[in-house]
Amino acid sequence: MHSINKLKIVNDPIYGFITIPNELIFTLVEHPYFQRLRRISQMGLSYLVYPGAHHTRFHHALGAMHLAGRALDVLQFKGVTFSDEERSSLLAAVLLHDIGHGPFSHAVEHSIVHGVSHEHLSLLFMKELNDQLGGKLDMAIAMFTQEYDRPFFHQLISGQLDVDRLDYLKRDSFYTGVSEGAINSERLISMLNIHDNKLVLEEKAIYSVEKFIIARRLMYWQVYLHKTGIVAEQLLIKLLRRARSLLKVGQNLAMSSDMRFFMEREDYQNFDSEVLHRFARLDDSDILWAMKQWVDHPDSVLSRLSAMILNRNLLKISLQEEEFSKAEIDHHLQRVSKELKLPLDEASFFVFSGSISNQAYHMDRDAILLLTKKGDVMDVVQASDQLNLRTLSTPIKKYYLCFPKQIY
Amino acid sequence: MHSINKLKIVNDPIYGFITIPNELIFTLVEHPYFQRLRRISQMGLSYLVYPGAHHTRFHHALGAMHLAGRALDVLQFKGVTFSDEERSSLLAAVLLHDIGHGPFSHAVEHSIVHGVSHEHLSLLFMKELNDQLGGKLDMAIAMFTQEYDRPFFHQLISGQLDVDRLDYLKRDSFYTGVSEGAINSERLISMLNIHDNKLVLEEKAIYSVEKFIIARRLMYWQVYLHKTGIVAEQLLIKLLRRARSLLKVGQNLAMSSDMRFFMEREDYQNFDSEVLHRFARLDDSDILWAMKQWVDHPDSVLSRLSAMILNRNLLKISLQEEEFSKAEIDHHLQRVSKELKLPLDEASFFVFSGSISNQAYHMDRDAILLLTKKGDVMDVVQASDQLNLRTLSTPIKKYYLCFPKQIY
């Protein structure tokens, strides 16, 4: 009890204050597994585009938990009842929903622990913490895994209008300075309700939901899928892939022993407690540190990629709606191979294409529901008189081609 | 020159400071015709719904002029050239674009000077001021009336992305506290350009334009067409209509002589200098003052309507997509006639129906154009990959029915 008072309140530029509501949450926040999130950037390498974007997973997790508390307050005010344990479990589940993220969040999901999603790792962390806490997270885990019998708790953790999104869209917009992406989280939350144990919004929320979907769409194209951001992320993935193949052929590469452990491994299915503990020691500094050492490595692909990211000397990128032709890619490959004096397979680290896609709203899964004054429930897609949410549900796919600027 | 320094800078909660850029603008701002706008509420009776909404036409006009200056700065930075006179004329035209508004802005357009639009009155004011200033507003007037040969100046004054909208949407959202309606005016302006003497936006503005249109749509439904706001506005129109008919039959009604001048008149086509000068003496206080006197008037319709508005004791309102049936209206009329002991024709001041409509984007007139990197121009409707702006261009019509609460 004593210790609680010390961290009871956390300053937050967005909500003013975030209160740590009870001993369980305090214990989780204090845990080294959670403190680690202070060293993991929420937006990966996006700070190369938006220099303000250095906020962390730690801060986002606290923010989402704060919104979860606000959502429960609103629901309670409207007559929804729940136990103290349910409240605490929801907050715990929200707090831990992203604890499985590795260095630079998404970028590394595809390279360091290839094939293991951060959601899966979050669950492993929760189970480990649950063991340490003697089962106090049983209900939180059930909510997280959709096994709890009041589905709205899961929807608040993970859904099309969950507190995760409500926090990160607002937070990312705030820290990047892309103020157009700002959503009014508090307003949306104030219109939440429960119907048949499912999350719904009051009918009048329709215009706010539309604006939320459009703001999210804007954040995707302008921030999360920003051209320079794509280049940086792809370069990091290529770099780690290169490092991995150099390790395989026995080359010496400076890196932390924990990072080496994962970089030398192929199979990540067997994530026991010990492997998890090693994973929990990784953060952004492992990657940054390694890149800084690799700048001097004799392998020119490795050193060049490292320097490009560190010094923000990135590739050019073209974006279009059709796939790039093999001819166009080959043209760049040939050119780069000649200019940089690299064999074609190594030139492909600097010339590559791929695709990104974005879907503003998912019609099929977990629709956002409105509750009319008469007590009927309808999908926002039906409710929106004009904004064609059906169209907004079509995924948009774009193709990119990255290549170095021509040397004159 | 001396006097300029006195009012050079005006504090504005939204833009920080607004600078009065030159002597001409200073003279216009100082003119009693413009100072009058300090006493005309920008949003009519909307403060009965949003208690913060007491900002005035004066402040909005300054804000729009400020944005016009910013727009010219941006265009100049991009290589568009214009003379000092063009700059000054644009600012003057923007400053005066709404000077023709009467008391409570739109409400009274339909009752005090029946059939004369505020745009027309603005032009009359401009011409009058131009006479007083020896022709210094010639070019401003040409820009306002679309006769100036560089059409983009007119588009900045009046178009689907003019500085009028860019200011009032932001300002109304700010003062009402409906923060979801906020638009990023500065961002949109930073993406303006000129192509073939027409206003265009850089291609990347597409998501910002989408958000602008959605925010505008939200402001319409949530603020400008708010149910309680409709009731208040309609009651005011009914009240003035009643007053007018009482005057016609020779009843005595307290009001200012200027107001009486217009209330006793039927035809407003002949707006000479003198009539205009009288009009310029009207402001919100004429209406408020009259209502306060009428509360004690023997005519129960007049006194009741006055008290309803003053004490915010308004009618109920239903909104629906189909017209209300005659039966339903009659039912209320009969009830109210009985409850209030009024003949049916007088009951109709308290039971009435009508319609409102809203069109988020107009496809046909003055489309918002995007300039692609390749130099092509296209309508945002084409450019928006998903958001069906075509659908958003369909006008939405809703029907309302107002009636007093049942007395039990």
Place this chain on the structure above:
Amino acid sequence: MHSINKLKIVNDPIYGFITIPNELIFTLVEHPYFQRLRRISQMGLSYLVYPGAHHTRFHHALGAMHLAGRALDVLQFKGVTFSDEERSSLLAAVLLHDIGHGPFSHAVEHSIVHGVSHEHLSLLFMKELNDQLGGKLDMAIAMFTQEYDRPFFHQLISGQLDVDRLDYLKRDSFYTGVSEGAINSERLISMLNIHDNKLVLEEKAIYSVEKFIIARRLMYWQVYLHKTGIVAEQLLIKLLRRARSLLKVGQNLAMSSDMRFFMEREDYQNFDSEVLHRFARLDDSDILWAMKQWVDHPDSVLSRLSAMILNRNLLKISLQEEEFSKAEIDHHLQRVSKELKLPLDEASFFVFSGSISNQAYHMDRDAILLLTKKGDVMDVVQASDQLNLRTLSTPIKKYYLCFPKQIY
């Protein structure tokens, strides 16, 4: 009960939402006496300096009530207990603390109801409302008049750190755009506590209190005692004085009957229910309306003063630390008498001097107290290690001289 839902929540640009917490408060808000405050400007004529400053007593009263609720939440969280009636009474008292203000707030206190303070009128209104509500405001009145036996309730209503100041400093700073005057009301409230039934602040609040006092000082000099604002206010006082003396000699002046009632009266001590009801019919529009009529009045002092205020064509003002010499005043009087062709006693309506004063902190009355971690209480004056609050307690007096610009 039904009706509550209609106005349950009010949008506020500052706090987001203000909730009407119960039936009693709802009834008070709905009362015509309270609705009247919608037509009384919070900052008098300050909008002639800061065009955004059109917010009303209505909005401020709601805001202060909102903060009172927040303060009680904080105190409750810290273990202070109080009954539902105490909560409701505090909110009611705060809501009504300024209900006695007349047109243009302070300006008219000195001219329309000469010698009757707005606090006294507020109490009369509360008693009248209490009669209408069958004694439901007994406790609120006791709190307001310092007769309630838990003095901290009164301190929240009226003291050096009351919710009145916490709201108006923030609100006035917001609407004027003088963002430097902004105080962090929520932060200060979060550090409130009760000790020996008196309001105290946690020790760590010391720097926030310092900043609060400095911000208040800044708002005084920059806003409340702004030179142009002083001129405008004094001109209004002079104007009403002139009107009063013209009435006395039997001249005809257009004005509302309610305004005439007070303008023809000398003695305001006998404020019975009926007089109060008449007073409750006055608002800003009475003054504005009268000025507009008086612009054409044959008395050149009356007409000139009216036009000066309406068209913001104000006097010049000098400010200094010593009294202005009789010689200097006379010089201007003579000049103006000649230029305007007015006898000296009438010239004195355009040439006059006076003084203003400002005291950032009052040491003697109702000190702001800090509660140390060890449980001791001390005056902020002692606690502030460096900021000499003792010096800030000295009232600062400045003298002004107003006069018309020289005509060349």
Place this chain on the structure above:
Amino acid sequence: MHSINKLKIVNDPIYGFITIPNELIFTLVEHPYFQRLRRISQMGLSYLVYPGAHHTRFHHALGAMHLAGRALDVLQFKGVTFSDEERSSLLAAVLLHDIGHGPFSHAVEHSIVHGVSHEHLSLLFMKELNDQLGGKLDMAIAMFTQEYDRPFFHQLISGQLDVDRLDYLKRDSFYTGVSEGAINSERLISMLNIHDNKLVLEEKAIYSVEKFIIARRLMYWQVYLHKTGIVAEQLLIKLLRRARSLLKVGQNLAMSSDMRFFMEREDYQNFDSEVLHRFARLDDSDILWAMKQWVDHPDSVLSRLSAMILNRNLLKISLQEEEFSKAEIDHHLQRVSKELKLPLDEASFFVFSGSISNQAYHMDRDAILLLTKKGDVMDVVQASDQLNLRTLSTPIKKYYLCFPKQIY
């Protein structure tokens, strides 16, 4: 020219946009020495107290440069003239004023490059860049070193009201969420002027200056000298000291070769180009990475200190106005020595005292000057009628004692 367009505009949550004004500034920003600042936290370990405080030296440097540009705009508007080279040089000097900061800003100044100030290193960097750029920074360096003959340029770079402070106080307040510390940089800048080649403020700025000084004072006590922040910083200094002594006795410690280079060195006076280049490879990740490896080191002092910082499991701290007695310190030393089974000299890594001090305003050096309307110049200390700035100029010293919580 081509490349400029790419990074022309940077998003900034505080100022909206920051423009890179010319080719020279662009080249500097692109330089790896400057890009390195992206990896150096502006506020050291303060994010352990304020989780939002992850902004970097990179962002602050851009912000300060932006304000320098605004200051020049204001001065130019007021008739001060300067050449394009002067403008560009000022911006360059401001941009680079902090480039000499090492990992975690101040913390490491005392341990990694013991005895070499960051200002000195900034100058070395400027000279190095000047060599690379063929003398283009000559004037910027002269301004930085006070050798340029218009002293106000230096005052904008470094003084009691320089753009450095104007940016960092605002930025740190923004990112920590300590909104009370916010200053109105734009307002202060708008009141700048030059008199006798020295920076002055218009007289009316006095209240804003007062508020600036009080806000700065608040930020010091609440943020920069926050108790938990002091503990974290001191622990980091102790940790590096321990590492250094272990290296000296030949122990093996994982760290980057660049860090080792500095950790094994005693004398830093000879900072040639090569040493500087090595220094430029250090950033926060070197420290974080090393700590993570050291957690497993056999030396229990090293491992324990590392874990304490990483997991935010810090020491307790007492603060008082008198020095702590030897007896009190010894008491804790003895206790900790016993509890942790450490010899006394090693226990002193966990029990230590020291002092901090804070001076809100410096009267002696480079006073803030006000320019009266009559053209006189006076020190703000004289001008402030009440706020005793003389008292605020006394340095305040406090003593701290850090120790581990008692184990029960």
